[in-house]
Amino acid sequence: xxxxxxxxxxxxxxxxxxxxxxxxxxxxxxxxxxxxxxxxxxxxxxxxxxxxxxxxxxxxxxxxxxxxxxxxxxxxxxxxxxxxxxxxxxxxxxxxxxxxxxxxxxxxxxxxxxxxxxxxxxxxxxxxxxxxxxxxxxxxxxxxxxxxxxxxxxxxxxxxxxxxxxxxxxxxxxxxxxxxxxxxxxxxxxxxxxxxxxxxxxxxxxxxxxxxxxxxxxxxxxxxxxxxxxxxxxxxxxxxxxxxxxxxxxxxxxxxxxxxxxxxxxxxxxxxxxxxxxxxxxxxxxxxxxxxxxxxxxxxxxxxxxxxxxxxxxxxxxxxxxxxxxxxxxxxxxxxxxxxxxxxxxxxxxxxxxxxxxxxxxxxxxxxxxxxxxxxxxxxxxx
Numbered sequence: 001x002x003x004x005x006x007x008x009x010x011x012x013x014x015x016x017x018x019x020x021x022x023x024x025x026x027x028x029x030x031x032x033x034x035x036x037x038x039x040x041x042x043x044x045x046x047x048x049x050x051x052x053x054x055x056x057x058x059x060x061x062x063x064x065x066x067x068x069x070x071x072x073x074x075x076x077x078x079x080x081x082x083x084x085x086x087x088x089x090x091x092x093x094x095x096x097x098x099x100x101x102x103x104x105x106x107x108x109x110x111x112x113x114x115x116x117x118x119x120x121x122x123x124x125x126x127x128x129x130x131x132x133x134x135x136x137x138x139x140x141x142x143x144x145x146x147x148x149x150x151x152x153x154x155x156x157x158x159x160x161x162x163x164x165x166x167x168x169x170x171x172x173x174x175x176x177x178x179x180x181x182x183x184x185x186x187x188x189x190x191x192x193x194x195x196x197x198x199x200x201x202x203x204x205x206x207x208x209x210x211x212x213x214x215x216x217x218x219x220x221x222x223x224x225x226x227x228x229x230x231x232x233x234x235x236x237x238x239x240x241x242x243x244x245x246x247x248x249x250x251x252x253x254x255x256x257x258x259x260x261x262x263x264x265x266x267x268x269x270x271x272x273x274x275x276x277x278x279x280x281x282x283x284x285x286x287x288x289x290x291x292x293x294x295x296x297x298x299x300x301x302x303x304x305x306x307x308x309x310x311x312x313x314x315x316x317x318x319x320x321x322x323x324x325x326x327x328x329x330x331x332x333x334x335x336x337x338x339x340x341x342x343x344x345x346x347x348x349x350x351x352x353x354x355x356x357x358x359x360x361x362x363x364x365x366x367x368x369x370x371x372x373x374x375x376x377x378x379x380x381x382x383x
Contacts, residue, residue, distance in 0.1 A: 001123035007103075010116040010361075011096040012036055014105035018112060020080035020143040029058035030079040030140055033112060037062055037138055040119055044127060046136075051155070053148055059140040061148045065159075066122065067130030073380045074135040074161040075373070076336060077114040077168075078142030078149070081107035088357035102360040109349030109361050114167030117348065121373035125382070132381040135159060142332055145298060149332035153339070161341050162380055163312040165373075168331050169349035172365060172372070174316045176344050177230060177326035179237075179263040180303035180334060182270055184277070184296055186211065188245075191289040192254030201252030202289045205245055208256040211292070212240060214280045215260065228265050230326035236273070237263045237328075259297070263328060270300040304333040310342040315379060319372045320346065327351070346372070 001009075016033040019026055038048050041064040051061040062079075084093050084106055091097045093106035107113060118136055127134075139148030168175075188208045193201030219238040227234045238260065245256030264273050281292050306313060308324055317324055324344070329351065333343050348369045349361055 001120045006116060006120045007096075009040065009119060010103070010108070010113055011105075013112050013116055014096045014108055015094050016112070017094060018080045018107065019083050020141045021083050022144055023083070026083045031058055031060065033079050034060050034062050034138065037064065037115055037136070040115075041136070044119075044122060051151070053140050053151055055147055056140055059148070061140060061152055062136075062138040063152075063159075064136040064138075065133050066127055066135075067133040067381065069132045070160060071162040071380070072133035072135060072159075073376060074137055074159070074164040074336075074339070074341075075114075075118045076137040076139070076149075076164060076166045076332065077111050078139045078332065079112055080141055080143050081110070081112065082143050082355050085357065090358055099360075101363050103363070104358050104360045106359060108359055109169040109347065110351075110354035110359065111168050111347060113361060114347060117167065117369055117373060120370045121377060124370065124374045125377060130381050132162070133159075134377055134381055135161060139332060146301065146332060146335060149335040150299065153335040157339070159339075161339060163376070164336055164339060164341055164343040165316075165376065166331055166333055166336070166343070166345045167347040168345050169347045169351050169354055170327075170345055171350050172320045172346060172348060172369065173322045174313060174320060174324040174344045174346045175327050176306040176308055176313055176324040177228075177266075178304050178330050178333065178345075179231070179265060179328055180270055181261065181263055181298075181301040181330045182273060182296070183259070183261040183298055184294055185257060185259055186281075187255065187257045187293045187295070189255050189291040189293070190253065193252040195250045195252055198252060201254070202287055203252050204256040204290075205253045207284060207287075207290060207292070208243075208245065208258065210284055211281065212258065214283070215240065215277075218276060218280060222268065226265055226268050228267060228326070231328060233328055236265050236268050263330075264303055266303045266305045268303075270302055274300075301330050301334045304330070304337055304343070306342050306344060312342055312376075312380070313344055316344055316346060316372075316376070319375055
């Protein structure tokens with residue numbers, strides 16, 4: 001694929017509207033992009049398998065295979081983007097624009113643009129010489145529920161790649177470890193009444209105050225007891241991000257709610273964290289007309305880690321010129337690790353630019369990234 005063909009494909013990918021949002025007025029199908037990827041695969045004799053995501057109407061996962069045999073490499077990316085604020089974009093987010101040192105567009109690095117890079121790498125080699133397969137996985141709704149990767153990992157697969165690469169933007173640094181993610185709504189329901197006689201009610205704020213105090217103690221416990229090297233923030237974090245309750249200074253508060261999240265490490269799996277939170281709740285003194293309810297906002301995303309001495313990780317370090325790192329955000333690696341193969345995250349562009357207006361792809365890394373992807377294919381699938 002020459003540069004013009006690559007840019008044309010990248011522009012077509014950016015043009016597709018694949019927003020993933022909890023707001024149904026913003027949420028979009030990914031089928032236009034799926035059809036585009038299927039056409040690109042057919043041009044190269046790729047075999048496509050499409051899976052309907054039943055919980056997300058008009059959204060499909062897509063698996064493309066080039067070559068035959070066992071093992072091989074899986075390139076994985078998500079088809080969706082975050083919503084956007086048009087007033088903060090200098091140009092139309094769905095029209096790729098070239099500037100002096102960059103190309104801008106929604107999803108150009110996070111991360112549907114990744115598929116164009118993979119096709120460019122494939123076009124630089126002779127696919128007839130593959131002795132092990134190359135796979136491309138395109139998933140749905142990574143930016144919200146990660147249901148696409150979750151469904152793929154839980155479905156019986158006929159593939160067992162030797163290595164998996166997720167193309168999230170990492171500034172070409174290999175990422176081999178990241179934290180998980182857990183988010184909760186905790187609601188305390190008491191009994192409202194007139195403030196002139198507190199005995200007639202049960203103040204939900206008072207109980208919530210006790211819970212918050214215990215959660216802060218737990219937060220400090222996580223910080224002091226658990227640590228893993230490689231992270232900028234080496235301990236699990238707990239954040240209470242929102243609180244609401246009550247309606248008047250002269251009424252006993254009948255309901256109070258908080259939203260909080262935790263980012264666990266491999267040494268603090270999600271089950272352990274949730275058990276401790278429920279222990280905290282169960283130790284709160286129970287009163288008549290008092291109820292405490294804990295609800296997970298999303299399915300838990302487990303922390304992820306690949307061993308740093310894996311041969312393909314070492315080769316990726318050699319290709320990129322960067323040592324493998326750990327990051328605090330999470331990716332679909334938490335689900336794709338169920339494929340039981342070594343996995344790394346490595347993509348073009350900075351994570352600091354993801355989810356931002358005027359998201360951009362730096363020009364100066366393009367050729368290098370295509371070379372990295374092509375060399376991975378050669379080592380894993382052609383030797």
